[in-house]
Amino acid sequence: MTTPIPSRRTVLKGAAALSLAGAADAVAAAMAPAFAQAPAAPAPIALSAAPGTMPELAGQGPLALFNGALPGPVLRVKKGADLSLAVSNALSESVSLAFQGVRLPAAAAAAAGAAVAPGKTASIRFTAKDAGTFWYHATSPALARRALAGALVVEEAGSSAYASDHVLFIQSFPPESGVPIFPVNGSISPTLQGPASGRTRLRFVNATPVFLRLRLKGPASYAIAVDGQPVSEPFELKDGRIQLAPGGRADVAATLDDADATIIEIETTQDPIRLAVVTPVGPAGPAPSGPPAPLPANALPAQIPLKDALRVELPIGDKPAKPVPSLGKVKVGRSVVLALANSLDAPVSVNIAGHPARLLDGLDDGWKPWWHDTVPVPAKTTVRVAFQADTPGTWSVTAQRGGDGEVVAAATYEVTA
CATH class of the missing domain: 2.60.40.420 (Cupredoxins -  blue copper proteins)
Incomplete structure (x- = not known):
């Protein structure tokens, strides 16, 4: 299924209007009072979970939608600012949220993920520590697959x-x-x-x-x-x-x-x-060449000491163990090497809550130059990741099978002060 590609002539018609709008904004900014009062704290953003349908996209089956939209609204906040939400639940089952990839203190993470009972409203507020692209979704895989999800964008502090x-x-x-x-x-x-x-x-x-x-x-x-x-x-x-x-x-x-x-x-x-x-x-000009400048870094460790790391393994099979096992305890400042051992014939996606991790090289003698909170693990493969524990609390590790999203492994790890 495709849509026609607009011609350059068509889209250029909007360029002049965009330029005039930008000029108007600049004039308005110049006329603003030099000593304007600090703006009041923004009102909480309303997120209402309710049943709905989108037959043109999702067939005739029922969905769970935020604010009646697919997907939920894009939440935007500046790095270092607070995000405030008012989450109401009009579904027949409780809803709790995960903010995937967002680093939070354990108490804030627990408050953000607390269940909202049917007919109730809860307040969620936390400080956006890292700039980046994240997303929020129901912790229930079934509700998340039924569209109860949206993007969270934390913008860099500067322009x-x-x-x-x-x-x-x-x-x-x-x-x-x-x-x-x-x-x-x-x-x-x-x-x-x-x-x-x-x-x-x-x-x-x-x-x-x-x-x-x-x-x-x-x-x-x-x-x-x-x-x-x-x-x-x-x-x-x-x-x-x-x-x-x-x-x-x-x-x-x-x-x-x-x-x-x-x-x-x-x-x-x-x-x-x-x-x-x-x-x-807009007008054409000389095209940029070579890689762009890096984005401003977030406060993550430059090195992960591996010599005295806690080494644990998460077996990934057809069904998660019950009760959910603990991978162990680790003190703040110590590193963790986690082996994700996938015995399935399908790839899995493993979400590590609490701490972004580095993919280790085959001999654990280095790591890939980027971070993951969601780790891809191919079929019949073991992947090792490392992170430095810095946030006290009990955190989850969850593996979902690619294709149907079924949870095939789950565990926790505890970081102590």
Whole structure:
């Protein structure tokens, strides 16, 4: 299923209006009082979970929607600022939320994830510690797959280096016609805009239970963040390809042509599925070359000492053990090496709460130069990750099978002061 690609002539008509709007904003800012009072604290953002349907996208089955929309609203906050939510529940079952990838103190994480009973409203408030692309969703996999989810964008403290910045929140629903349905921001193959001969920031969120192989068909694209955390050295995507595990995110700086659109596709064993289109807008100029500047780093350790690390293993099989086992205790400041041993014939996606982790090399003598909170583990494979424990509390590790999102392993680990 595709949508027509707008011509450059069509989209250029909007450029002058955009320029005039920007000039008007600048004049208004110049006329503002020099000693304006500090703005009042913003009112909590309302998130209302309620039943709904989207037959044109998700078939005739019932969904659980935030604010009646697919997906839920994009929550935006500046790094270091507070995010305040009022979560109401009009479903017939309790709802609790996970803010995937967001580093929180244990008490704040517990408060944010507390169950909201049917007919009740709860307040959630926390400080956005890291800038990056994250997402919120129901902790129940069934509710999350029924669309109770949305993006959370924590913006860098300063001004953005990108003239355009887009979230691409990818969901999926079982096909009724034999063709998989992958709406982006609630639309089929939406058209986005970015600066001609420039770069746009694309924030991909894989809210599906499927491992996605994406390809950007256009000029060079560079990975600038993985799972919300900036990469120290942005790297070019080979042939424009990037893979996203279920629950994973990637920020990409996509270079645009001066006229032709960039096509974003999901690669499959059959024909590719068009995911979105990015059309260049505005006057053309010299195109940028080479990788973009790195994003400002968040406060993560530069080194992870492995010599005296706590070494534990999470076996991943058909069913999670009951009761949920503990992987052990570790003191603040000590490192953890976690072996994710997948015995299944399918790949799994493992979410590690509390601490971003590095993928270790085969001999544990180094690690990949980016962080994960959602770790892809291929079939019949063991993957090792490492992190430095710095936040006291009891944290979860959950493995979900690729394809259907079934929970196939779960455990906890405890960080003590």
